[in-house]
Amino acid sequence: MAALVWPLERNEIRRHKQNNTFGMVRDGGTRAHQGWDLYALPGTPCHAISDGTIHFAGISGSLGKVILLRFSYQGQTFYAAYCHLSSTLVLEGNDVARGEVIGLTGNTGNAQSMQGQDQHSHFEIRTIPSPGLGLGGRVDPATLYGAAPTGWTFFEGHGHKVRTTGIPGLKIVRERIE
Numbered sequence: 596m597a598a599l600v601w602p603l604e605r606n607e608i609r610r611h612k613q614n615n616t617f618g619m620v621r622d623g624g625t626r627a628h629q630g631w632d633l634y635a636l637p638g639t640p641c642h643a644i645s646d647g648t649i650h651f652a653g654i655s656g657s658l659g660k661v662i663l664l665r666f667s668y669q670g671q672t673f674y675a676a677y678c679h680l681s682s683t684l685v686l687e688g689n690d691v692a693r694g695e696v697i698g699l700t701g702n703t704g705n706a707q708s709m710q711g712q713d714q715h716s717h718f719e720i721r722t723i724p725s726p727g728l729g730l731g732g733r734v735d736p737a738t739l740y741g742a743a744p745t746g747w748t749f750f751e752g753h754g755h756k757v758r759t760t761g762i763p764g765l766k767i768v769r770e771r772i773e
């Protein structure tokens with residue numbers, strides 16, 4: 596089975612802070628953050644992390660413009676949620692290919708006040724399309740990718756571009772592409 600690709604070409608947890616990763620990481624461990632905040636200037640392309648089908652593309656409350664990509668991985672169905680987007684480039688029901696650009700990052704929803712290094716795309720991996728508050732119905736994206744990209748830059752290195760692919764089992768593969 597093909598490995599997942601990363602949602603952005605350059606994947607970097609916002610401000611490299613743990614409270615922008617998944618889990619009970621906010622307000623001293625009392626409040627959940629339901630995904631990863633990936634630093635991105637508005638207009639950054641978002642890639643389908645897998646072959647799949649667009650389950651939802653539209654406005655979803657405080658998350659602003661959202662794309663939900665339904666995909667299967669290791670025999671299980673998941674939904675990748677791309678949030679605070681400026682544009683959705685796909686429609687519900689569209690089949691998309693792994694790596695295809697499906698939306699552009701932005702600051703819609705409750706990210707409207709984000710400036711500078713705080714601009715980001717909130718990215719979740721869900722097990723059901725519309726979970727509620729807390730962490731239920733979601734998994735840590737690191738369980739699929741092996742690790743959160745805290746403090747790492749995946750796209751440019753030593754003067755050449757690399758494509759990075761997450762493999763289960765704590766392995767990160769960097770593939771030189773030019």
Ligand SMILES: [Zn+2]
Pocket residue numbers: 628629630631632717718
């Ligand atoms: Zn977030």
